[in-house]
Amino acid sequence: MSRAAAKGAPPEAAHRRDLLRQMLLIRRFEDKCVELYSAGEIRGFVHLYIGEEAVAVGVNEAVTAEDSIVSTYREHGHALARGLPLDSVMAEMYGKTSGCSRGRGGSMHLFDVSRRFYGGNAIVGGGLPLSIGIALADKLRGEQRVTACFFGDGAVAEGEFHECMNLAALWDLPVLFCCENNLYAMGTALERAQAQTDLALRAGSYGMPAWAVDGMDVLAVQHAARGAVEAIRAGGGPHFLELRTYRFRAHSMYDPERYRDKSEVEEWKKRDPVDLLACRMRESDELTDADFQAMGDALTGEIDKAVAAAKAAPAEPVEDLTRFVYSPEPI
Amino acid sequence: MTGTETMKTTYREAMRAAIRDALQRDDRVFLMGEDVGRYGGCFAVSLGLLDEFGPERIRDTPLSESAFVGAGIGAALAGMRPIVEIMTVNFSLLALDQIMNNAATLLHMSGGQCNVPLVIRMTTGAGRQVAAQHSHSLEGWYTHIPGIKVLAPATLTDARGMLWTALQDPDPVLIFEHGSLYNMHGSLTADAGAVDIRSAAVRRAGADVSLITYGGTLSTTIAAAETLAGDNIDAEVIDLRSLRPLDDKTITDSVAKTHRAVIVDEGWRTGSLAAEISARIMEQAFWDLDAPTERVCGAEVPMPYPRHLEQAALPGADAIVAAVRRAVG
Amino acid sequence: MPVLGADMDEGTVLEWLVKPGDEVRKGDVIAVIDTEKSAIEVESFAAGTIKQLAVSVGETVPVGTVLAIIAEPAGERAEPAPAATAAERMPRELARPEPSTPAVPAPRPVSPVIRHRARELGIDLATIGGTGPAGSVTGEDLEHAAARLRPAAAPLPTAASPRPARSPQKPGPGAGRRRVTPLARRLAAELGVDLAAVAGTGPAGAIREADVRLAEPAGKRAAPAAAAAPAARSAAERNQSMRQAIARLMARSKREIPHYYVSNTADMTRVMSWLYDRNRELEVSQRLVPAALLLKAAALAARQVPQLNGYWEDDAFRPAEAVHLGVAVSLRGGGLLTPAIHDAAGLQLGELMSRMRDLVTRARSGRLRSSELTDGTITVTNLGDRGVESVYGVIYPPQVALVGFGRIIERPVVVGGLVGARPVVATTLAADHRATDGYTGSRYLSVLGDLLQRPEEL
């Protein structure tokens, strides 16, 4: 712990430290996932969020535990930022019963209803209608809740996106649309898929406030999200944030990356959201290299423990294969 | 009026009474769909409900099947009890992603956390000369999907009673209303209400052959059974009522008695619900069979417009009688 | 060999970017691996010194195989990781040609994947322009260059070898295997019937339930065996088994049922003249025979005297809800069976007549359904056609009564003090004394006789 923090840093500094810690947790968690995947410990599709951590952490800062989150298949970051226990997320990667979805979902389908985290949806755009419905339920019951829905730039090409933008605006629903624009829909660059690449402009055409935000800067994301959530809660209807970000790794674990140039990745890495915040904190004397190292080490230790726990956790018995297809019969 | 008194009604009115009843009894219930409000519903099922319950609970939607079906799923996740109406089963394909990838899978993907207490109603079937994009019987497709339940009310009692039970179900339930049934007349007791949604019903008892059907072909099948009675062939008619899950026991008990089965299904033959039932009979009642099972299905053609072609494409009483004769020998 | 995709089971080392002795850091790219889908750069998950490359270029190994051994930086452990055994490695079936020349030094930074692909395509990187950032060569540039170099057409593969000859002709359909319905097969097993000796009456000679019941050894059923089958070969056997079945059943009846008998003579004048008038107007196919009226009268009488219509079971009489009239049908070549006309008392005469014709036809052609054979609640036997005057039958257990009709014959009858010739029929009743007494039996025949005086009401 840094001297500054130990002496009782100002609340803003403590908050920034917390943001940094959250982003670093996501980063280290996913680094571990790469290792575990390569070793064949975890399998399936694993979509890494590395490079985009500021979006999840920044948006989550703007909502409360009463609000709802709907996420995508690239949702480790959203889940960890939302506060899903590290152990339960890691166990889900292993497909164990202690996983947040009892191991039934895996990397792409993390759920925690107790935290109003309505899951990783692996159909591009498929979570958008759900967020509309959750918001509709809140509105019908007069709740002051907001539903934050994450989706990527790829979803903007889906019909469901447009249906949902229209419906949310038409019905004035309390939804915060968080478009994570990382410039590639899998391997297809934005400009090769979208006639109009200004995504905020397109959302704005449905009559809702929409603007672009630097998605590599967690403080900028937090600021924008707070503003939007406040407006939504005040009855301002749906808002749209285009969070401009970049994924440093392949679409899913490994790919040949024929669709983008290494130098482009290197360029974006210079704006690594973790480094960006850490640098700022160093500059304002909130963080030393040793602090950063210690923070990382502590997180690595937590993650190793989570891995050990996940490995030791029980697997679902095969006799229970068809559980959770239908709800249990009422007794 | 006491419970034993009966009143004249139609299938449409019975369905409307069921929706009204649900809206009155549970304030979590609301109806949502294309033109369910001001227009009164494409088939006039919800006519008048807007005035009674207001636009929040009788909610017109844009032509966005995927969005409003998905919104129904989301609202159900968040504790509401939505009834979503899709005009026809053909249009439901625009929402198939939401039905299949979300409604049917969320409970499992979430390890039991996210049940979806949603009811989706839609019209199915042919017989009204509305051609190849409004006439098909695709409920068999939906029965392929674990995680949802599929109902086919074929009688006034079921039209009146299935909805409430479906709304009590913690999981998504699809109700298929055959378009030819809405004008069906009959009477219901004044206290008609919820019915079970898991069993098949024997609509006509018989000893010589089991006719297995559901929905719009029930009346055709009963007519065929009456014709057969004139030939001294005593046919049992089973109304499946629930297409998923299937009530295997009622089917196999009947086949054990009659030793012959003819399945009548308006859906296309290949890969049909009829095929599934036939397979189950093979699996569970093979040693009771005294003749191969027969299927009487819709012709494998996109539904043509002219009346005579449409009729030729549908399972008719003559085809059923012929199939029974083959089976009985 | 790392897992580089959800569907990857094995990989081929395309290139090593390090050699023993090199220092590597965590995250450094150390090799290029070919999967089924693409060439991918592999990073190191450990820091240290490359001690050994365990898999050589061109080799394909399963995922999980050790590719290289990295010694920890401090060199504390001599053998940090076990090397894969040779057996675990799978030699590649078609060895990739090893690059014979070292990579051409490129003037611009080039990723290993690009470099490797260029070598595969035989392209000198120095000769092509790059369109990537800072003029770097991209994969697309390479493919374009390769396309320019590619010859116009690839040689066609040589002619395929001729197809293997088809196996010898299959035996014709149905040869060697009897067509037997599942129910018949099961029943045969249960009843110990040899299917080889059963003649089938179903489509294409399929053996059905009724055929098996007919061939069933005696004593296993509560009613005489089912239908006659036409095949001549086993007719004698079938006759014998049916004979045995009847023997057992009738013996049981006489053993268990204390029969009593009553008889009467019914005047058939009205019936015959009513029939004559009626039939005269009708086509042959719609005409009634006297037996139809007798059956109808017997059924109606059973309805009026319900003590005779039902079963004696568990030491008690259980009346039946409807009258299902068993009709004894003699089979050509011997034997009989008693299919039932369901709800005979409720049928119009014409309908009853057509049911009767249908039952007799199907009984003789072996097309009865099992329910028709077991549902009778009271049975009628009519041997009048064979010329007998009266018949005292044996009751079919568990029924409690059997009605017999003899020949309709003209007899001198005294009516109003005058003797005249009139058609009459002898009506008899065999009844179970456990269920009823002679009084009830007499009443039945009396009711029957009265009914036959009002043919228009039948």
Add this chain to the structure above:
Amino acid sequence: MTPAQAEIAVKEALRQVTPGADTGSVAADADLRDTFELDSLDFLRFVEILSERSGERIDEDDYPQLVTVASAVKFLTGRARR
């Protein structure tokens, strides 16, 4: 209908009513009901088939003329001549 045609019609009708019956060796004056064990239903069917084949109506009063092959042939040919 010629006598030969009539005889064929009678024998075919008998074979239809009693499948497998040997009609080739039946004596012309044998009682059909006894020889082929015809009951009243069989006989009705026999009459029905003959009526269909000859196109002639056959009344109950005519039945006594259908007792043997010979009488039946005579009946049918006589009818046709009328």
